[in-house]
Amino acid sequence: MKKAIVIGASGYTGAELVRILVRHPHFDLSGLYVSGNSLDAGKPISALYPQLGQICDLSLQPLPEKNSEAMSALARSADLVFLATAHEVSHELAPLFLQQGCKVFDLSGAYRVNRADFYPRFYGFEHRYPELLQQAVYGLAEWNAEQIRHGDLVAVAGCYPTVSQLCLKPLIEKGLLDLSLPPIINAVSGVSGAGRKASLTSAFCEVSLNAYGVFNHRHQPEIATHLGTEVIFTPHLGNFKRGILATITAKLQKGVDDEKIRSAYAGYYHDKPLIRLYTQGLPSIKGVEFLPYCDIGFACKEGYIIIIGAEDNLLKGAAAQAVQCANIRYGLAETLGLC
Ligand SMILES: NC(=O)C1=CN([C@@H]2O[C@H](COP(=O)(O)OP(=O)(O)OC[C@H]3O[C@@H](n4cnc5c(N)ncnc54)[C@H](OP(=O)(O)O)[C@@H]3O)[C@@H](O)[C@H]2O)C=CC1
Numbered sequence: 001m002k003k004a005i006v007i008g009a010s011g012y013t014g015a016e017l018v019r020i021l022v023r024h025p026h027f028d029l030s031g032l033y034v035s036g037n038s039l040d041a042g043k044p045i046s047a048l049y050p051q052l053g054q055i056c057d058l059s060l061q062p063l064p065e066k067n068s069e070a071m072s073a074l075a076r077s078a079d080l081v082f083l084a085t086a087h088e089v090s091h092e093l094a095p096l097f098l099q100q101g102c103k104v105f106d107l108s109g110a111y112r113v114n115r116a117d118f119y120p121r122f123y124g125f126e127h128r129y130p131e132l133l134q135q136a137v138y139g140l141a142e143w144n145a146e147q148i149r150h151g152d153l154v155a156v157a158g159c160y161p162t163v164s165q166l167c168l169k170p171l172i173e174k175g176l177l178d179l180s181l182p183p184i185i186n187a188v189s190g191v192s193g194a195g196r197k198a199s200l201t202s203a204f205c206e207v208s209l210n211a212y213g214v215f216n217h218r219h220q221p222e223i224a225t226h227l228g229t230e231v232i233f234t235p236h237l238g239n240f241k242r243g244i245l246a247t248i249t250a251k252l253q254k255g256v257d258d259e260k261i262r263s264a265y266a267g268y269y270h271d272k273p274l275i276r277l278y279t280q281g282l283p284s285i286k287g288v289e290f291l292p293y294c295d296i297g298f299a300c301k302e303g304y305i306i307i308i309g310a311e312d313n314l315l316k317g318a319a320a321q322a323v324q325c326a327n328i329r330y331g332l333a334e335t336l337g338l339c
């Protein structure tokens, strides 16, 4: 058994990690942490998430001071840590754990893109660990298993980037898209995508259905960098709790038909248990809620394709993919503890 801890365990993705890890046959969930001055420190996690009653009896502990001996001891005590924390927090925590030999699976965007101008521009902070950015492995599990297997710091792919890339990559790799028209990704996310902390935009009476981050959301450059081609990406907030539905429009190369598209998806994903390809109908959020899958369907007409991808943002878009990456890192079946 490998000892695992979760930092940010009281948050939405943290709680999903707890739910998965507490039953995982190879990871022993040994500690749940929140910030040093958290109002939730000392509470059992089931006091925040009653669903975890009698499933996890661990309490949330305050994370020790950054440069303290207690922090180093915590990092030494664990084999692996899941950072379910904000980007700036993960940015500072990852090196502390890595220095003590602990493998890091970071759910934030702090180590996803290795480009100097990216963090000041899209995240509002200067990256202080360029050497770690260099070493970080991008945790898009179906595509980067080889690097993940050898990585000590896995930057789990973002929620919108996961579904967008899983839909587009096979077609781009096979040269089936005419990229003179950048793929156009319109995606709607449930409100849990914004995290548990209260904010006006995620308040019950404020949420309806609206676009946001138009032409400036940080996931556009994450997707474009890892796909190796430009995309137009528009996120939307919808009035439901969890799930992302992405509707992607792209231009096909001449002569590309349904059969070629289907065979490209099947070629890449026939042995990928967490991708479900639709042969009839189209994916929906209902079909993936509370599940670790990414569902993909499509329709082609007159030289264009519309691809529909669906995932649970908290699972395939975050916690489940993080555990999938950890499974890969430790040579386990990638779905262990997930299905
Ligand atoms: N929600 C989603 O759908 C997705 C989220 N992500 C990423 O995952 C990360 C977590 O997101 P999410 O679960 O939504 O966030 P939440 O806001 O729901 O939770 C954040 C957690 O971090 C804790 N925390 C805050 N500050 C610190 C600190 N200094 N040290 C330790 N713990 C701290 C919070 O507890 P407290 O404040 O009480 O200390 C809480 O437990 C983010 O980086 C997010 O971008 C990635 C993909 C999808």
Ligand SMILES: CC(=O)N[C@@H](CCC(=O)OP(=O)(O)O)C(=O)O
Pocket (backbone or CB within 6 Å): 107, 108, 109, 157, 158, 159, 160, 189, 190, 191, 192, 193, 194, 195, 235, 237
């Ligand atoms: C609905 C909503 O607000 N979604 C968040 C994205 C989810 C997230 O936390 O982003 P990462 O996947 O990069 O970690 C947003 O648009 O900022």
